[in-house]
Amino acid sequence: MHHGSVQIHRATAQDSRAIADVLTLGFHQGGWIETLLQPLWHFSLYDDLRHRLVPSTTPYACWLATYDPPDDSPYHPQLDSFERTTLDPHPLHTHRQRTPIATVELSVRPSDTWSRDPWFWQTWQFRPSQSFGQLRPNGQRNRKHYPYIANLAVIASARRLGIASRLLDRCERTALAWGYDRLYLHVLENNAPARSLYHRQGYQLQKAISTPNTLWLNQSRQLLMCKTLP
Numbered sequence: 001m002h003h004g005s006v007q008i009h010r011a012t013a014q015d016s017r018a019i020a021d022v023l024t025l026g027f028h029q030g031g032w033i034e035t036l037l038q039p040l041w042h043f044s045l046y047d048d049l050r051h052r053l054v055p056s057t058t059p060y061a062c063w064l065a066t067y068d069p070p071d072d073s074p075y076h077p078q079l080d081s082f083e084r085t086t087l088d089p090h091p092l093h094t095h096r097q098r099t100p101i102a103t104v105e106l107s108v109r110p111s112d113t114w115s116r117d118p119w120f121w122q123t124w125q126f127r128p129s130q131s132f133g134q135l136r137p138n139g140q141r142n143r144k145h146y147p148y149i150a151n152l153a154v155i156a157s158a159r160r161l162g163i164a165s166r167l168l169d170r171c172e173r174t175a176l177a178w179g180y181d182r183l184y185l186h187v188l189e190n191n192a193p194a195r196s197l198y199h200r201q202g203y204q205l206q207k208a209i210s211t212p213n214t215l216w217l218n219q220s221r222q223l224l225m226c227k228t229l230p
Helices: 012-026 031-052 077-083 163-177 191-200 212-214
Strands: 003-011 062-070 099-110 124-128 136-137 144-153 182-188 206-208 222-228
Touching: 003 163, 012 031, 012 062, 012 099, 012 144, 031 062, 062 163, 099 163, 144 163, 163 182, 163 191, 182 191
Parallel strands: 144 182
Antiparallel strands: 003 062, 062 099, 099 144, 124 136, 182 222, 206 222
């Protein structure tokens, strides 16, 4: 990446396509199947994002980092390659526009939506105090709500420049402004660079979560990490 200016701003629905670009490139594994399905994933992400980014009373924030290359720098090669594979007849980026390079989302979720044991089989029992036909899960959890980081993605050519740390800092300051003192996220156990980043940022391991795919398909475990905010 050429030396240029990186800016981070709170995303709106108008940024949906740019964020979908970053997520598709940031999580792209490079296999032929992923390449074949890339346009479909991009459209699905874009359609979902343009609804999530509509203003609402629910605590939610998304940030987009963009890069302004020097006037004499060429088009961003990675983004140009992606645009040629999309179905959009009007490419988003030109040499006069800022290039999207990273994004992150922050929302408030019930803690049991990420800490539930995937092997747990929901059981039901009839309570005499309830009317006939009403069922309640046995051992129902306390649904405490906490801010949760998701979809932190940086395109390959913009990594190791401190952009992810800046995005995490935005999330932490926003969580404090919302009145929370803890922040959660998941990372795959085999994602060493991301785990190293989160450890440097002060996130601590809370739980290693296995799924049936961990055993049957040899997929990596998910690690739940938490940071206590000052």
